[in-house]
Amino acid sequence: MEEIEIIGKDAADMSSNNGSGLLDSSADNILYFAEKADQYIAAMNKIMDAALKITNERDWCLIGGNPYLQESGATKIARLFGISVQLIGQPKIECDTQGYKTFTYKARFMLKEQFIECEGSRSASEDFFAGKGRAKKPDEIDERDVKMAAYTNCLNNGIKRLIPGLRGLDVDTLERAGFNISRISGYTFKTGSRGGKSDKAEDSELMCESCGKAVSQKVASYSQGKFGKILCMECQAQNK
Numbered sequence: 001m002e003e004i005e006i007i008g009k010d011a012a013d014m015s016s017n018n019g020s021g022l023l024d025s026s027a028d029n030i031l032y033f034a035e036k037a038d039q040y041i042a043a044m045n046k047i048m049d050a051a052l053k054i055t056n057e058r059d060w061c062l063i064g065g066n067p068y069l070q071e072s073g074a075t076k077i078a079r080l081f082g083i084s085v086q087l088i089g090q091p092k093i094e095c096d097t098q099g100y101k102t103f104t105y106k107a108r109f110m111l112k113e114q115f116i117e118c119e120g121s122r123s124a125s126e127d128f129f130a131g132k133g134r135a136k137k138p139d140e141i142d143e144r145d146v147k148m149a150a151y152t153n154c155l156n157n158g159i160k161r162l163i164p165g166l167r168g169l170d171v172d173t174l175e176r177a178g179f180n181i182s183r184i185s186g187y188t189f190k191t192g193s194r195g196g197k198s199d200k201a202e203d204s205e206l207m208c209e210s211c212g213k214a215v216s217q218k219v220a221s222y223s224q225g226k227f228g229k230i231l232c233m234e235c236q237a238q239n240k
């Protein structure tokens with residue numbers, strides 16, 4: 001898990017407690033908090049609308065049915081809200097006994113006077129890169145792909161930390177925002193003989209949990225997000 005620390009004027013102000021520490025739960029205060037909560041939700045919805053409007057299908061991917069920002073999408077959203085991203089040092093590289101490398105990026109995400117620091121890592125040993133059962137040897141894997149994915153993971157972590165509404169985002173929310181989910185690339189970690197990258201149904205080793213038909217990575221990931229299980233397109237239609 002990433003380490004988070006918030007340093008800045010606002011954070012310092014919040015921590016200074018100049019009362020007894022006891023909350024007055026009188027009716028006035030309850031109403032005040034209810035109003036604040038409404039304002040918070042309205043503000044968060046506005047932020048989410050803006051974030052979704054500025055991105056398109058190519059800025060997202062579905063992993064196991066959950067939407068993740070691609071590097072392009074994370075960059076657009078960061079720019080929209082004036083979040084600046086600064087990498088801290090060089091990526092950390094760890095190598096396991098079989099030679100598979102794990103890359104870890106650390107970055108500082110600055111928003112006004114606050115900043116947070118987040119990490120993101122990906123490993124060449126993951127099914128997505130190495131294939132199921134590490135079918136690919138370390139030297140058959142393009143290191144740049146793993147590095148890029150680690151960097152994107154770091155961006156996702158930072159931006160989702162600053163914009164909490166993006167954290168629990170699901171396929172339905174994207175659909176309601178007008179996204180054509182079939183145009184979003186997707187894969188699932190469940191199985192996948194070619195490391196989840198092949199989008200041909202017959203190569204994916206994924207089967208419809210209802211009728212047993214072969215299902216592509218993309219269809220499987222969409223289905224996991226939408227129905228919580230892997231269904232072929234025909235069975236998805238029947239489930240609607």
Ligand SMILES: [Zn+2]
Pocket residue numbers: 208209210211212213231232233234235236
């Ligand atoms: Zn089916």
